[in-house]
Amino acid sequence: MRTLKFVKYLLAASIVGLSGVPASVVAQESKDVTFVVANPSAINIIPVAVAMGEGYFAEQGLNVNVEALNGSGAVLQALTAGQGQIGNPAAGPFLGARARGIDITFIYRLNPNSSLSMVVKEEAATQKPEELKGKVIGIGTADGAEASFARSIFGDLGMEEGKDYSFLVVGDGGLATAGFMRGDIDAYVAATSDAAILNSRGLKLRNITPERFRVFFGNGFAAMADYIEKNPDVIEGFGKAVVKGAHFAADPANIDKVIDHAATVNPQEGEDRAFSKALIEQIVVRQTPFDTAKGYGYQDLEAWQAWQESLVSSGEMKEPLPDLNAIYTNRFVEAWNSK
Known part of the structure; x- marks a missing residue:
């Protein structure tokens, strides 16, 4: 297991400028978003790292500040406390939070495939x-x-x-x-x-x-329900940038730039480029939807049912949630994947 140092990184106007996005656009229209992640690896969130490096967030008027925390529990705590607007918890801890009455919504299934x-x-x-x-x-x-x-x-x-x-x-x-x-x-x-x-x-x-x-999917994106309702433009823009980043990362011709973007976020992940390339290739497979026609980020009820049944049978959840349909949304998927 490779150990990565704690990393905190910021998509600043100086970096955005390298991607050709006019500074005036960023200054006039940008909204700050703190994205809290469960570990410091940029490769695990490679579409986000690419969206940062290629200026896709700036195109959506977003200034994304990404903070690495220690696990999904810390991510959920940060979102609940308002210290982050969007986070990437794992499905299990997320369901546990819902069972405790936390009004949080899963908005994007980043890793459809099991780890x-x-x-x-x-x-x-x-x-x-x-x-x-x-x-x-x-x-x-x-x-x-x-x-x-x-x-x-x-x-x-x-x-x-x-x-x-x-x-x-x-x-x-x-x-x-x-x-x-x-x-x-x-x-x-x-x-x-x-x-x-x-x-x-x-x-x-x-x-x-x-x-x-393969339905026991990994980490995805989540946000508090009231934040989503008050800021649908942010959720839509964030997802559009991420989907664009995912398509860029999936093109083998872009692998060197993808590694560079990961290394900008976390220098350790640029030290062994051969390993980073191999890991990115695996992550891309893991993050590619089962049915691409449904779009990146799409979620299905069956996958959530499988997770819940597993957690209830293992005792990690005392009982099923009253309505699994209420814990996630596909509301933005069409807009995220539109050309």
């Missing part, structure tokens, strides 16, 4: 997890989330550990490379950073995670 995935080598014949019967699955640790994730997938298929498949603890990231190369493992349960490390070392992977297990 965990079951992968095989790109050239492997295996297309589905059920084809791994009798095979060895690599995991980072014996009691980590990746083991539970794999058990859930195989359990759903009626496959039993020790009978239909087995685990081999091979460690995280680079250590898994050796497991694949020696033929010790046939598949691996990887986090986003693990897959990036493997790819950066020349081992191309293919994701075979079943669709229903």
Whole structure:
């Protein structure tokens, strides 16, 4: 796990000017927005970093001040206290906040795909997890989330550990490379950073995670309900800039500029450009909508139901919320994705 320093950064008029946005436009029309994030990585919020570097926020009349905090709990506290206008909490803590009566709304699903995935080598014949019967699955640790994730997938298929498949603890990231190369493992349960490390070392992977297990989406954007109602222009402009940034980041031809934008925000992420490239490629996949026709940021009820059922069954939530439809909105998706 790479440790990143605390980072606080500001999209200032001097930086915006580099993108060709007239300073007069920024001065006359800009609105200040504090965006609070759960960790200091710019790559995790790469569409935002790109929107900053390319001047997309300024085009929408926004001056975005981004502050890195320590986890989703701190993000939710900052939003509740009015110390931030938009934040990027994870779905689980967000649901917990709603259960406590906090009137906050999820506005943009940044990471439609789960942060965990079951992968095989790109050239492997295996297309589905059920084809791994009798095979060895690599995991980072014996009691980590990746083991539970794999058990859930195989359990759903009626496959039993020790009978239909087995685990081999091979460690995280680079250590898994050796497991694949020696033929010790046939598949691996990887986090986003693990897959990036493997790819950066020349081992191309293919994701075979079943669709229903990809719905446990990661962090997205949220804001207090009263702020949204009072500032719909800010929410619309922010999302438009982010979607434009996402499209820019998804174009392989832009990778060097994307890394530069991430490094401007967090210099550490520019130190190993090969790794940053691999990680950005994984993040882009994770942040691409399942159905691009519905647009970036779109949310569906089924995904929220899956999250709630998981939290209730684990005891993290005492009971289901009375109306899941009330906790999120797709109100701005069409405008965000319009040309």
